Amino acid sequence: MGKINEGISRVNCSAVMEYVKRKVTLCGWVHRVRHLGKITFLQLRDRSGIIQCVLENEFAEMKLSLESVISVQGLVVKTMKTDRGVEVIVDKLQLLNAANAPLPIELNQKELDVHMDTLLNHRVLSLRNHKEHLMFNMKSAIVDAFTSFLRNEDFIQIFTPKIVAAGAEGGANLFSIDYFNQPAYLGQSPQFYKQMMVAAGYERVFEVAPVYRAEEHATSRHLNEYISLDLEMGFVSSSKELMELEENLLRFIFNTIRDRYQKELQEVGVTIPLIERIPCISLHEAKQILAHEYHKSTSEMEDLDPEGERLICQYFSEKENSEFVFITHYPKTVRPMYAKPLENHSLYTDSFDLLYKGIEITTGGLRIHDYQELISSIEENHLKVADFESYTNVFKYGMPPHGGLAIGLERLTAKIMNRPNVRFASAFPRDRHRLTP
Amino acid sequence: MGKINEGISRVNCSAVMEYVKRKVTLCGWVHRVRHLGKITFLQLRDRSGIIQCVLENEFAEMKLSLESVISVQGLVVKTMKTDRGVEVIVDKLQLLNAANAPLPIELNQKELDVHMDTLLNHRVLSLRNHKEHLMFNMKSAIVDAFTSFLRNEDFIQIFTPKIVAAGAEGGANLFSIDYFNQPAYLGQSPQFYKQMMVAAGYERVFEVAPVYRAEEHATSRHLNEYISLDLEMGFVSSSKELMELEENLLRFIFNTIRDRYQKELQEVGVTIPLIERIPCISLHEAKQILAHEYHKSTSEMEDLDPEGERLICQYFSEKENSEFVFITHYPKTVRPMYAKPLENHSLYTDSFDLLYKGIEITTGGLRIHDYQELISSIEENHLKVADFESYTNVFKYGMPPHGGLAIGLERLTAKIMNRPNVRFASAFPRDRHRLTP
Structure with a gap:
């Protein structure tokens, strides 16, 4: 050459x-x-x-x-x-x-006119198309802004194991690995480890890493491997502090990518709005809106379904011109065992979801920090206390009050870019049927 | 509360x-x-x-x-x-x-006087000790500097799958996963995927992510899960360009952490040197040094062993006051199938290792970019061409000349902090016997 x-x-x-x-x-x-x-x-x-x-x-x-x-x-x-x-x-x-094979896709078009499967099968080629290409510049810029914002708030970046002995969510939907003839799993979430790093004295930690969910269903909102933007911090006393942090974080991310990719975003017709105050309602209020505005009936102790999330976002987009809405006051029955109950409403947790353009992009909240309370919660959830020992042990030695949240990177990126399927925001998505490229 | x-x-x-x-x-x-x-x-x-x-x-x-x-x-x-x-x-x-269990380690000492296993078993506690604590501030700062340097050089951050259908290094030492009843593995390296992202038109990409090696041996330099700092770039025409980039990158990392943690590093007795020009020798020259200076005989077509790496570093530390040394001209026999042969010495590859304080922390080099040459190389390595189709296909459609490198984050961090075992630089290490915490 x-x-x-x-x-x-x-x-x-x-x-x-x-x-x-x-x-x-x-x-x-x-x-x-x-x-x-x-x-x-x-x-x-x-x-x-x-x-x-x-x-x-x-x-x-x-x-x-x-x-x-x-x-x-x-x-x-x-x-x-x-x-x-x-x-x-x-x-x-x-x-x-030289490119010396016939191109399976016509690349030099404004938009690729191919089925999503064709696009993903020929991923390296389809990414050369301007619109597809921009997605991963954006993903990189989002992570850059997430990271910069948190470092500036005195968080450190942590790296926790993805090969684990037990799941954070209680054992379902785990991929199993043969780990030197011991049973092991791929981590569903860095939940336990980020809490442990708070307890280890770092207080404010974040992680940008893959998580794994062995879910069989093939929907436009699920991937079996995705990047979770996790943060966890000590010495917080309400979900409100965490929601304020997330609002500021998202505002910073949006402002950063808008400034940086102004011209490119304009070319593909994407607008990044200014984030004002994000509205916040309880799950109960959300259900009242669904009943009164959309004649959709829901049960009191259940989470919103995908249609419910879509309608609530539609409502706040129309009424308050907000693409985001926080939902609070989730009942314990729909939250994991480590979620902290509200002080005066022990059936409910001090936790929240953030919906964006019709989909949940964040779950967060306070965590139980008292050892006995945690053990009781594990038992109440019909889980085996012994399975969580290397996690719960930590709570005996001075665990600060703490909380955190996680953002699904591909969901956020796909929605920002107005794409209908989370797979468009994964360079090489893994799903029920897709293990290559 | x-x-x-x-x-x-x-x-x-x-x-x-x-x-x-x-x-x-x-x-x-x-x-x-x-x-x-x-x-x-x-x-x-x-x-x-x-x-x-x-x-x-x-x-x-x-x-x-x-x-x-x-x-x-x-x-x-x-x-x-x-x-x-x-x-x-x-x-x-x-x-x-309240901490209401007896502490298994005396934490408020300058240094923990416990065996490494005890320290790792009680990781959340041992990390509260100042010296142990600093390790992960440092790891975070190293990644911050790595990332900042590369973003400034117009690299984007990529996220590639860790669940893969085939290994990048040819099939040995893979952890297997049950992926919806299909055989799958944990990625040993993002090698193929970072090359594919260069080919997808991003040209300059980096990734900070876990890699997996199912190696049975328990040494002070191996982890079964570690963080690889990977980069790959298009339109380079020699390893020299990559070595220059790495030298500048490491200089930036060292300067950044020295400035930021001056006081803390001083307290634990760690000095971060100024990186001058890193010496560079061929593998053949390294072997001559081993033979003449240390009476250590080696075979011409083999890589250095751990003792060889240690002695070469000792030599350059004493003679040239450098903690680093690049080694070049590795024979094809010790490099993977994608390594590009030297133009005028086809038995050797245009690749390099970087040794630091006695241990290899980087392997890098040019990659084959011609489709036919790649297929021949796979065959020469007695691998099945069909196993690599989703990777090799990309080379038919315009793959630029390219190359890259990877830095083992825990090796770099542990060595900077003068710790004898790579496990000290992993918050929750995974090895043959360690799956918790």
């Missing part, structure tokens, strides 16, 4: 405008080719965007299949004929790696 | 000096208690450090077991008797959660 950048260093396609009347080297993929008599117009695409290259003389004759990887050198000149106002008159062209 | 911070908002122990003659609220753990007649001196510890609290009158009589969680309110006064030059005269004290 030899050196690509001999002499003149590489420039991104999106920066070419700054090099008018100068020579540049560009590297990327052949996005589109148009022969016009003795001249060929080649659109070159790299991670930053697309630029028009003009091929004359011997270059105009070259057979360059779409998606081949090339390097070109040439003079940047002004033109009225391209969006960027410049094009590159090529005087060197090197084919770095 | 009620509100902890009624009236006066909470202050970190390390910030108390800024509140002389003012009232503060503090929350934390009872680190040490000393009764002196009618006065009790209580050292209160939070995530930021330790502060002396003075308990008089009824407070002096309180039975407060070590490691109990409390909240105090009081006046900050100057004193000559403490390191910080201040203490807090307590006028309110609330016991938030």
Whole structure:
């Protein structure tokens, strides 16, 4: 292959405008080719965007299949004929790696016109399409903002094991592993470990890591492996503090991605709203809204179903112009054993969900911090106390009052980008039928 | 429990000096208690450090077991008797959660005097010790610096599946999972997926995620689950570019943690050196050094063994005052099938290792980007081409020349902190015998 950048260093396609009347080297993929008599117009695409290259003389004759990887050198000149106002008159062209199989998808369209399964089967190709591509720039930027906000609030990042001896949610829906002939599982949540790290004296911790749910159902909202944005903090005394933190966190994330990807988001028609005060209602109030506004009846001690979540979001979008709504006062019966009961309503927990554009993206709340209370709660939930010993032991030695929350990264990302299925926000999704690519 | 911070908002122990003659609220753990007649001196510890609290009158009589969680309110006064030059005269004290079991480890010592297994069995407690505690502040800061450096170089963060259909290293040492009755494995490395994300047009990607090696041996340098700091980039044409990037990356990490934790590192006797130019030798030269300087004979086509790595590092530490050394020109026989051969020495690969304080912390190099060359390499390695189809297919559609590297986070962190076993840098290590906590 030899050196690509001999002499003149590489420039991104999106920066070419700054090099008018100068020579540049560009590297990327052949996005589109148009022969016009003795001249060929080649659109070159790299991670930053697309630029028009003009091929004359011997270059105009070259057979360059779409998606081949090339390097070109040439003079940047002004033109009225391209969006960027410049094009590159090529005087060197090197084919770095030819695409030599027929493309299964037509990539150089504004939107891919293929079924989701085709798109996911040919993931590396479909991600080269601008709209699909942006999803993972966005996912990266969301994590960057999540991380920056929390570090600024004096949280540290933790890394806890995904190979575990017991599940945090009580044993259902676990993938089992053969761990040196011992039974082990893939973690459903870093719940126990993040609480343990609070107890270990770090007080404020977050984790960005995969979690696993061996759920059989195939819906647009579930993945069997997804990234959970978890945080947990000591010395909080109500869910209200956690909801305030999450509101500020989401505001920071939204402002960050809006600033950073303004142009790109506009191109795909996505608007990132300003987050004002997020409305907050009890589960009971949510059910009253469902009954009165949508004639949907629900049972008092049950969680909202997907349709209920959708309708509540529709209501707050129409009435209060908010894409978000917090729901509080969940009964103990629909929360895990570690959820802390409300001080004066012991049938209910001091916990919350956050709904966004019709779907739950967060569950959070205070956790039980008293050892005896925790043991009783495990028993009440008909779980075996012995199964949780390495977790509950910690509570004997000074566990601060604490709470936390988790955000489903793919749900948040897909909804921000207005995509109907969480799979679009996973580069290589894992579901009941999908183990490759 | 009620509100902890009624009236006066909470202050970190390390910030108390800024509140002389003012009232503060503090929350934390009872680190040490000393009764002196009618006065009790209580050292209160939070995530930021330790502060002396003075308990008089009824407070002096309180039975407060070590490691109990409390909240105090009081006046900050100057004193000559403490390191910080201040203490807090307590006028309110609330016991938030008593530690009511005998402590299995004496925590309030400068260093824990216990066997590593005891330390790991009681991990939440041992992490409250200053020296152990600092390890995970450091791990978090290293990841922060790694991430910041790469984002600044226009890399995006990716999240690739850990449930995979085949191993990147050829099939040995895989943990198997029952994935809806299909055979599946835990990923040994995000190698294939990070290459695929380069091919998907992102060009520059990094990942911070767990990897899994089902290796039976129990050594001080192996974990069965660890965090791999991976990066991969397109349009590089030699390992030299990657080594330069890593040198700059490590320099940035070292400078960042040195600045941020100067005082804490000094307290535990750890020095973070300035990274100058990292020496670079071929594997052949390394073996000559081993033969001539240490009378250690090795075979030409084999990798260094742990003793060899240790001796080479000793050599460069003594001769060139460098804790790091790059080793290049590894033969194909000791590298995976995707490693790109050197252009003019086809028995050798364009790849490298980085040794640090006696241990390999990085493997990196160029990858094969030509489809036919990759297929031939898979065959030469006696692997089944069909097993790698969802990876190799990508190479038909325009794969740029590319390369990358991975850093073992726990090895790097443990070595920076001068700890002899990689387990000290894992909060909850997983090894042959350790599945809890």
